[in-house]
Amino acid sequence: MRAEIVAVGTELLLGQIANTNARELSERLAETGLDVLHHQVVGDNVERIAEAVELATGRADVVVLTGGLGPTGDDVTREGLARAFGVELERRPEIEDFLRERFRSFERDMPESNLRQAQVPVGARYVLPERGTAPGLVLERDGGVVYAVPGVPAEMREMLEGTILPQLRQRAGESTIASRVIKTAGMAEAQVAELLDDLFEGSDNPTVAYLAGSGEVRVRLTAKAASLSQAMDLVAPVEEEVRARLGRAVYGSDDDLLEEVIGRMLQDRGWRVACAESLTGGALGARLTEIPGASLWFAGSAVCYTNEAKRQVLGVPEAILEGPGAVSEECARAMAEGARLLYGAEVGVALTGVAGPEEQERRPPGTVWVAVLGGGGEELRKVVAPGDRQGVRRWAVQSGLILLRKRLLEA
Numbered sequence: 001m002r003a004e005i006v007a008v009g010t011e012l013l014l015g016q017i018a019n020t021n022a023r024e025l026s027e028r029l030a031e032t033g034l035d036v037l038h039h040q041v042v043g044d045n046v047e048r049i050a051e052a053v054e055l056a057t058g059r060a061d062v063v064v065l066t067g068g069l070g071p072t073g074d075d076v077t078r079e080g081l082a083r084a085f086g087v088e089l090e091r092r093p094e095i096e097d098f099l100r101e102r103f104r105s106f107e108r109d110m111p112e113s114n115l116r117q118a119q120v121p122v123g124a125r126y127v128l129p130e131r132g133t134a135p136g137l138v139l140e141r142d143g144g145v146v147y148a149v150p151g152v153p154a155e156m157r158e159m160l161e162g163t164i165l166p167q168l169r170q171r172a173g174e175s176t177i178a179s180r181v182i183k184t185a186g187m188a189e190a191q192v193a194e195l196l197d198d199l200f201e202g203s204d205n206p207t208v209a210y211l212a213g214s215g216e217v218r219v220r221l222t223a224k225a226a227s228l229s230q231a232m233d234l235v236a237p238v239e240e241e242v243r244a245r246l247g248r249a250v251y252g253s254d255d256d257l258l259e260e261v262i263g264r265m266l267q268d269r270g271w272r273v274a275c276a277e278s279l280t281g282g283a284l285g286a287r288l289t290e291i292p293g294a295s296l297w298f299a300g301s302a303v304c305y306t307n308e309a310k311r312q313v314l315g316v317p318e319a320i321l322e323g324p325g326a327v328s329e330e331c332a333r334a335m336a337e338g339a340r341l342l343y344g345a346e347v348g349v350a351l352t353g354v355a356g357p358e359e360q361e362r363r364p365p366g367t368v369w370v371a372v373l374g375g376g377g378e379e380l381r382k383v384v385a386p387g388d389r390q391g392v393r394r395w396a397v398q399s400g401l402i403l404l405r406k407r408l409l410e411a
Contacts (some may be wrong), residue, residue: 375411
């Protein structure tokens with residue numbers, strides 16, 4: 001069955017809140033075996049909600065609206081649904097009774113405006129909430145079904161679990177959609193796509209998709225089958241082929257974190273890593289120490305922002321600071337070696353560069369040098385990081401982790 005999600009709320013269009021309901025709805029509907037083909041976001045406007053519902057019901061078997069069921073004047077999902085279905089709203093006395101009792105249980109007086117929530121499009125079924133005051137709605141037409149649920153995440157989740165998913169499982173029969181995400185680092189998205197092009201073009205169950213961001217490329221394999229185990233059986237041979245083609249660029253899957261994988265590699269070798277950070281201000285060390293048990297393999301991080309600190313704490317020679325400068329291959333190497341000696345670690349990682357917004361040492365913002373020393377070798381790389389100051393810092397940290405993993409693989 002085809003599904004579509006319509007999120008209602010002008011605040012979503014203005015970017016004032018994130019559309020987290022759509023993400024959760026997509027995930028849970030996919031687990032039930034539905035193909036979520038479209039998302040819409042529409043503001044608090046009766047005509048535009050009606051247009052969104054008409055478009056969605058014309059191309060999907062199941063439509064889920066979230067938001068706009070509250071008691072205020074801008075909560076107009078009920079009116080939009082009524083217009084889309086060509087019916088009037090009717091006030092249901094049993095919902096009025098429910099609302100009055102709900103407010104009595106809150107030991108609060110009920111504003112008269114809450115009675116708007118007792119209005120239901122003619123012919124629709126309603127779902128009384130266990131929490132909150134907004135009833136959900138269910139409307140059917142031409143073999144399809146439209147659900148409207150509150151926008152408050154906890155209230156949406158309640159109706160999703162209690163009403164929508166059980167009903168859809170009966171409609172869809174036994175089926176599920178499952179995914180495996182293969183994570184890579186240090187390989188460009190275009191290169192990944194080239195290596196997997198025939199799989200992308202030739203496979204429809206499972207399908208192959210790419211998601212790039214933050215210096216990583218994720219390959220998502222998605223299969224549909226009668227059960228989770230059968231879906232993963234379809235994924236398995238394609239996953240094996242993807243891993244074989246991408247080789248050492250693959251560092252993990254699903255919930256694996258790059259820093260977690262690095263920690264295991266260090267622990268397996270009985271090594272510790274030390275960091276020297278300039279532009280990142282300790283962010284690399286912070287990311288590594290987010291992993292439980294990091295004390296087994298993380299020695300420490302020296303945040304040396306100024307040239308004086310680089311010289312006094314890490315022992316970077318004055319000749320490097322006055323010659324090639326702080327933003328240079330030579331300085332990065334000296335910082336990494338200084339951190340390794342300072343903490344008595346087997347591996348040293350250094351990050352130095354220009355976070356911006358202004359240039360430094362006649363080098364533009366985004367210029368970053370990464371150095372990793374240890375294990376009988378070294379890795380040095382210049383990175384031109386995109387984005388604003390915070391974006392450059394994030395790229396620098398990610399580049400440090402990628403180069404650290406590369407050194408560990410080759411040690």
